[in-house]
Amino acid sequence: MSHVPGMIQSIERSSAVLRLLAADPDRLRVKEVADALGLPKSTAHSILRTLEHVGFVEQDPRTARYRIGRGLLDLGTAGIDANELRGRALNWADTLAARSGEEVRLGVLRDGLVLVVHHVFRPDDSAQDLDTGVRLPAHATALGKVLLAYSATAAAPAGGLDAYTRRTVTAREPLAVELAAIRARGWGLSAEEWRPGLAGIAAPVRTSGGLVVGAIGIAGPVERLTDTRRQARPALVEQVVAAARSISREVQS
Amino acid sequence: MSHVPGMIQSIERSSAVLRLLAADPDRLRVKEVADALGLPKSTAHSILRTLEHVGFVEQDPRTARYRIGRGLLDLGTAGIDANELRGRALNWADTLAARSGEEVRLGVLRDGLVLVVHHVFRPDDSAQDLDTGVRLPAHATALGKVLLAYSATAAAPAGGLDAYTRRTVTAREPLAVELAAIRARGWGLSAEEWRPGLAGIAAPVRTSGGLVVGAIGIAGPVERLTDTRRQARPALVEQVVAAARSISREVQS
DNA sequence: CGGCACGTGCGACATTGTCGCACGCAGGCC
DNA sequence: GGCCTGCGTGCGACAATGTCGCACGTGCCG
Numbered sequence: 001m002s003h004v005p006g007m008i009q010s011i012e013r014s015s016a017v018l019r020l021l022a023a024d025p026d027r028l029r030v031k032e033v034a035d036a037l038g039l040p041k042s043t044a045h046s047i048l049r050t051l052e053h054v055g056f057v058e059q060d061p062r063t064a065r066y067r068i069g070r071g072l073l074d075l076g077t078a079g080i081d082a083n084e085l086r087g088r089a090l091n092w093a094d095t096l097a098a099r100s101g102e103e104v105r106l107g108v109l110r111d112g113l114v115l116v117v118h119h120v121f122r123p124d125d126s127a128q129d130l131d132t133g134v135r136l137p138a139h140a141t142a143l144g145k146v147l148l149a150y151s152a153t154a155a156a157p158a159g160g161l162d163a164y165t166r167r168t169v170t171a172r173e174p175l176a177v178e179l180a181a182i183r184a185r186g187w188g189l190s191a192e193e194w195r196p197g198l199a200g201i202a203a204p205v206r207t208s209g210g211l212v213v214g215a216i217g218i219a220g221p222v223e224r225l226t227d228t229r230r231q232a233r234p235a236l237v238e239q240v241v242a243a244a245r246s247i248s249r250e251v252q253s
Numbered sequence: 254m255s256h257v258p259g260m261i262q263s264i265e266r267s268s269a270v271l272r273l274l275a276a277d278p279d280r281l282r283v284k285e286v287a288d289a290l291g292l293p294k295s296t297a298h299s300i301l302r303t304l305e306h307v308g309f310v311e312q313d314p315r316t317a318r319y320r321i322g323r324g325l326l327d328l329g330t331a332g333i334d335a336n337e338l339r340g341r342a343l344n345w346a347d348t349l350a351a352r353s354g355e356e357v358r359l360g361v362l363r364d365g366l367v368l369v370v371h372h373v374f375r376p377d378d379s380a381q382d383l384d385t386g387v388r389l390p391a392h393a394t395a396l397g398k399v400l401l402a403y404s405a406t407a408a409a410p411a412g413g414l415d416a417y418t419r420r421t422v423t424a425r426e427p428l429a430v431e432l433a434a435i436r437a438r439g440w441g442l443s444a445e446e447w448r449p450g451l452a453g454i455a456a457p458v459r460t461s462g463g464l465v466v467g468a469i470g471i472a473g474p475v476e477r478l479t480d481t482r483r484q485a486r487p488a489l490v491e492q493v494v495a496a497a498r499s500i501s502r503e504v505q506s
Numbered sequence: 507c508g509g510c511a512c513g514t515g516c517g518a519c520a521t522t523g524t525c526g527c528a529c530g531c532a533g534g535c536c
Numbered sequence: 537g538g539c540c541t542g543c544g545t546g547c548g549a550c551a552a553t554g555t556c557g558c559a560c561g562t563g564c565c566g
Contacts (some may be wrong), residue, residue, distance in 0.1 A: 015307035054268035
């Protein structure tokens with residue numbers, strides 16, 4: 001707790017306060033925080049007031065007690081950056097492409113769109129565009145729907161949802177139902193919702209706490225990815241889910 | 254960005270820095286942070302140095318760039334406190350007890366132990382102890398193993414693992430395998446690992462981002478919870494998982 | 507109804523964070 | 537290969553800023 005020269009005292013203290021609040025599942029009173037850290041009441045109060053102002057702690061209006069705020073949760077989500085995710089996923093993405101025979105994309109959610117951070121071509125043929133860096137609509141792709149399903153910050157983008165094909169889900173309610181289904185079974189499907197004739201199957205990549213930080217998926221012709229009843233082929237689903245799980249394991253270090 | 258009187262300036266600035274780093278998936282240089290916030294280079298550097306010291310940001314040793322640190326992720330986990338979780342779970346816990354015919358416990362991980370925050374008696378008979386507030390070992394109970402499986406902070410407690418029955422898993426490696434299996438299927442079983450003759454089935458409660466903040470489970474005689482091959486009865490598993498999912502939905506607000 | 511303890515706010519002091527400047531190093535361009 | 541630009545880092549002085557003591561008001565318990 002002592003002061004390390006060259007470090008900003010008030011930030012060190014804020015960190016101690018946050019750790020204290022995080023360690024205790026109950027809300028804490030100003031006095032308790034002050035005593036635990038050996039600070040004067042006013043100082044602790046001043047720090048808590050500021051932390052509340054920036055959204056890192058919340059105060060119960062009735063009991064006046066403080067607890068960790070929701071703002072911190074959103075910040076942690078970005079703990080893994082896209083590059084790190086990409087690095088860990090490289091081998092597994094290649095394996096998935098080889099096993100499934102389809103092209104593979106790895107994406108993260110950014111500003112309500114899917115940012116493709118990695119792209120592996122379909123093994124057999126050649127004429128394909130490199131999609132790395134491209135942004136895809138979230139509500140019309142398998143990758144995007146998986147990311148939306150587990151997104152901490154409010155679901156879909158604020159504006160209206162564009163229709164890309166006649167199968168694109170643009171209404172709020174059906175989309176919410178679909179996202180719930182994805183959460184329930186752990187993977188997502190998009191069949192001709194983005195481009196006619198194309199389908200995708202995707203699954204979430206999680207970090208240690210179970211937080212979803214990205215998604216990996218395959219894309220290809222509808223007839224190869226789905227059966228005659230437009231259901232995803234179980235063998236492919238299993239491959240995608242297995243790849244996502246492997247990457248999740250890699251990320252946890 | 255401007256200074257609000259009564260607020261601690263350096264903490265406001267730290268918050269801005271963290272938000273900036275969180276918003277950008279790439280690592281940022283000192284100069285970029287300084288320019289974005291309109292601060293002198295030295296000031297930004299001083300703040301970043303302190304944030305790194307407390308573990309809120311990390312610096313790549315090679316490129317000298319900064320990104321959000323892993324310490325923040327752990328803090329967000331405690332965003333939901335035990336009381337709030339309990340409040341949201343009350344009705345679903347009762348329903349689960351009624352449908353399954355077994356007693357129900359709701360727990361959170363605290364200091365490497367399971368803290369029971371809610372307890373519903375078995376519907377039929379009466380002579381039972383109220384377990385609310387009790388702490389259970391994490392590695393020997395279904396609730397605990399589920400919580401460990403999704404725990405952000407390093408798995409089991411540091412010390413040796415106690416054996417309560419001859420079925421208690423005390424070795425690191427088998428336990429890690431078991432936790433991986435729980436992550437894969439989404440629920441956990443403990444059969445006579447804590448008390449002879451007793452078994453438990455539990456599933457995780459997740460918050461918006463998919464972060465596990467607690468677990469709910471049923472407990473009862475082995476012969477009622479498992480079949481002749483010591484496998485959990487699918488009907489009961491389904492009920493527990495459904496309850497956990499319902500509570501997870503409640504928590505996301 | 508009285509007393510205590512807590513959250514909150516204000517103001518003065520001096521401690522502390524801020525800012526300007528300079529060093530050393532790495533990368534890129536010529 | 538050498539020069540030069542631009543960056544990260546560290547130091548020091550100033551004064552702006554955070555800290556602390558004190559006092560008010562309120563809610564709770566006895």
